[in-house]
Amino acid sequence: MRVRIERRGGLAGRPAVGEREDSELTAAERAALHGLLASPPPSRPAPGADRFHYKVTIEHEGKTSELEVPDDAMPEALTGIPKIKL
Amino acid sequence: MSTRTQLQLPCGCCFIVPPAVLKALSLRHRVSPRDPKIYQDSYAETQRLRYIREGHRMASVTSRRSIAAAAPARPPAEHLFDCGNRMTLPGAPVPDAENGDEAFSTVFKTTAQVGKFYQEVLGRNSIDNLGMDMVSSLNYGLNFQNAFWNGQQMVYGNGDQQVFIDFWRSPDVIGHELTHGVTQHESGLRYEGESGALNESLSDAFGAAFNQWTQQTPASDDAGWLIGAGIMGPDSKAQGMTCLRDMVDPTASHCLSPQPASYDDFDPTADVHLNSGIPNKAFALFARALGGNSYDTATKVWYAACTGGRLSSTATFADFARSTVAVADQWSGADQAAVADAVRQAWQEVRVPLATV
Numbered sequence: 233m234r235v236r237i238e239r240r241g242g243l244a245g246r247p248a249v250g251e252r253e254d255s256e257l258t259a260a261e262r263a264a265l266h267g268l269l270a271s272p273p274p275s276r277p278a279p280g281a282d283r284f285h286y287k288v289t290i291e292h293e294g295k296t297s298e299l300e301v302p303d304d305a306m307p308e309a310l311t312g313i314p315k316i317k318l
Numbered sequence: 319m320s321t322r323t324q325l326q327l328p329c330g331c332c333f334i335v336p337p338a339v340l341k342a343l344s345l346r347h348r349v350s351p352r353d354p355k356i357y358q359d360s361y362a363e364t365q366r367l368r369y370i371r372e373g374h375r376m377a378s379v380t381s382r383r384s385i386a387a388a389a390p391a392r393p394p395a396e397h398l399f400d401c402g403n404r405m406t407l408p409g410a411p412v413p414d415a416e417n418g419d420e421a422f423s424t425v426f427k428t429t430a431q432v433g434k435f436y437q438e439v440l441g442r443n444s445i446d447n448l449g450m451d452m453v454s455s456l457n458y459g460l461n462f463q464n465a466f467w468n469g470q471q472m473v474y475g476n477g478d479q480q481v482f483i484d485f486w487r488s489p490d491v492i493g494h495e496l497t498h499g500v501t502q503h504e505s506g507l508r509y510e511g512e513s514g515a516l517n518e519s520l521s522d523a524f525g526a527a528f529n530q531w532t533q534q535t536p537a538s539d540d541a542g543w544l545i546g547a548g549i550m551g552p553d554s555k556a557q558g559m560t561c562l563r564d565m566v567d568p569t570a571s572h573c574l575s576p577q578p579a580s581y582d583d584f585d586p587t588a589d590v591h592l593n594s595g596i597p598n599k600a601f602a603l604f605a606r607a608l609g610g611n612s613y614d615t616a617t618k619v620w621y622a623a624c625t626g627g628r629l630s631s632t633a634t635f636a637d638f639a640r641s642t643v644a645v646a647d648q649w650s651g652a653d654q655a656a657v658a659d660a661v662r663q664a665w666q667e668v669r670v671p672l673a674t675v
Contacts, residue, residue, distance in 0.1 A: 242464040243491065244546070244562050245591025246575045279469035281498040281509060281517065303466075308405045311459060316481050318557050
């Protein structure tokens with residue numbers, strides 16, 4: 233399994249992205265990812281302004297699945313994966 | 319914290335299927351004769367609900383104006399919270415934040431200054447013009463690279479200390495986030511497309527004007543038009559990036575997030591923080607053409623154009639441009655002709671059409 237997390241929005245408006253192989257995930261990240269897949273959040277944007285929005289893409293056994301995750305539904309453990317590339 | 323109920327305005331983003339999608343589906347006639355009718359009904363219903371919400375919003379803004387005029391102006395109360403690097407809001411209350419560590423005392427004092435700027439420059443009583451309490455949470459998340467307005471309060475992350483440092487370190491960022499609250503309580507600009515970019519631009523414009531007001535710098539000073547100059551981390555600076563955005567020169571390479579500077583380059587698919595460069599530049603051009611301080615006239619024209627029910631929640635750049643022209647045409651003072659001419663020139667330069675279609 234491979235997970236890719238893209239982040240958009242925020243005050244800076246600069247996209248960020250990060251990828252992990254299953255073996256690279258920490259226990260907390262893996263548990264958060266499984267929780268997200270088990271109960272996908274609503275895709276509505278988080279209230280307010282300058283909020284992040286995430287796209288989580290999972291490749292597993294040749295299949296790809298995508299989840300749109302608003303800022304206020306993203307598990308804390310996964311928010312550190314996307315990085316801004318300067 | 320005050321127990322007074324804070325007015326909650328409709329966010330305008332509560333439809334699961336966007337109206338534009340419903341409208342497109344309603345025009346299809348390929349699937350079955352029944353389907354387009356379903357989508358047409360759904361589209362009509364969302365539009366009807368929008369009109370009702372817009373009516374409530376306009377009535378609310380109008381009634382608040384008369385209440386605000388009668389209410390005695392007092393500095394809004396402030397409440398600060400510490401998230402302790404978690405992402406649960408609001409966090410733990412911070413007593414005596416004004417005399418706390420650098421982060422809390424700076425946010426407390428700068429937020430109070432924004433309230434003073436609203437009162438003294440714009441004649442506004444806090445975020446909602448009714449003296450609403452100002453709530454801020456710090457230390458949100460671990461290395462969290464953002465500051466945001468969540469519809470009720472400000473939230474600040476500490477950055478990763480590489481690309482960004484603490485997000486409260488730029489006064490214009492604090493002014494930016496508070497102004498999102500003002501917009502929510504005034505026009506309620508929808509956070510997508512042109513209205514979303516306009517929402518962002520108003521926060522940049524009043525954030526920059528606040529920064530210039532606190533520093534007492536004239537509109538001609540380029541440094542006063544940088545957004546987020548105080549939050550750039552060592553890695554960003556090492557690559558020559560001195561700010562998030564530059565309102566005078568939105569396309570500049572010293573911006574972490576360069577933006578279009580002309581309506582000819584508007585990208586309908588882009589994030590609202592990118593297209594905001596177009597009205598950002600119009601505001602900077604207008605203020606610099608007038609000379610002196612941006613907060614003496616230009617900021618007041620912009621404020622009048624986006625408050626008091628003059629702007630709808632779905633306003634385009636052209637709608638707002640025409641609103642600024644209407645305000646400038648009625649401007650009182652010896653410089654009225656210069657103000658009216660400068661605002662037209664500014665919008666012309668960024669290629670936003672002023673003529674009604």
